[in-house]
Amino acid sequence: MKFCKAELGDWGARATLTIAALMLMAASANAQQLPHSLRDALLGHKGPAEARRVAAPPVARYVSESGGAFVFDQAAPQPLIKFDNSTEVWVLSAQPASRGDVIYRNDLGEPMLRITKLGGVILFTDDAPMGAAAAVSGRASSIQPPAIISFNVFVQRVSIASARATRAAQHLVEFSTVQDVRPETSVLAADSATVVAEAFERMARKGDRSLISRIVRVLLAEGRKPSAALKDGALTITYSPDQGLAGRPSSKRIIKVLNR
Numbered sequence: 001m002k003f004c005k006a007e008l009g010d011w012g013a014r015a016t017l018t019i020a021a022l023m024l025m026a027a028s029a030n031a032q033q034l035p036h037s038l039r040d041a042l043l044g045h046k047g048p049a050e051a052r053r054v055a056a057p058p059v060a061r062y063v064s065e066s067g068g069a070f071v072f073d074q075a076a077p078q079p080l081i082k083f084d085n086s087t088e089v090w091v092l093s094a095q096p097a098s099r100g101d102v103i104y105r106n107d108l109g110e111p112m113l114r115i116t117k118l119g120g121v122i123l124f125t126d127d128a129p130m131g132a133a134a135a136v137s138g139r140a141s142s143i144q145p146p147a148i149i150s151f152n153v154f155v156q157r158v159s160i161a162s163a164r165a166t167r168a169a170q171h172l173v174e175f176s177t178v179q180d181v182r183p184e185t186s187v188l189a190a191d192s193a194t195v196v197a198e199a200f201e202r203m204a205r206k207g208d209r210s211l212i213s214r215i216v217r218v219l220l221a222e223g224r225k226p227s228a229a230l231k232d233g234a235l236t237i238t239y240s241p242d243q244g245l246a247g248r249p250s251s252k253r254i255i256k257v258l259n260r
Helices: 005-032 037-043 151-169 185-205 241-247 251-258
Strands: 059-064 069-073 082-083 091-096 100-106 112-115 121-123 132-139 174-176 217-222 228-230 234-240
Touching: 059 121, 121 234, 151 174, 151 185, 151 217, 174 185, 185 217, 185 234, 185 251, 228 251, 234 251
Parallel strands: 174 217, 217 234
Antiparallel strands: 059 069, 059 132, 069 082, 091 100, 100 112, 112 121, 121 132, 228 234
């Protein structure tokens, strides 16, 4: 049997189209099997069925794509976040954002977390100012501090903070209280000392020891509004018990004052 050239050309075209269609189908199937990136998974770049996710626990531990880990506590009276490599607990304020997202900011108004409408989490840090996706790694214990601590525990925590600040400044930095610490103010006063130590260590790591070399003592004072002030070699940290854990400045706010 003979085939004319036109018939052969027609069969060749059909075969080519068939092969191309099969290749496209195979490519589509393979693409569906490819794993999504962490960012795509968190930001909801999925199909409708995949987009349905189980809500994260109110207190959960997260791991970011940059490798950092932290605990986000939404069960506390104020949203809290604490990084694994730090003793500081950050108090956050929630702010509605576009697309139904929520941004959580620190006391300087800087974004630290963004929770997307689909439940994705984006972490903002000095190392990742544009944001790094994070995923839940499991449940965690609350990072809300206790209501009171004993006097001995208070003295111990302030002594540890003084030692950390002294090591960072490379000279003795004494910590003292302006008023007598009461049981109901003990936790906040001790935490104020802790964030000072965090600020000193952060500045030392960045090579800013010249800024902390002039500080010889830290005064913890009770007041109506949290603040930090430097005068004559004394850094005064004012804490406000009425505001809970938000009643003391963060380490970043302290650093901002020292950089003036």
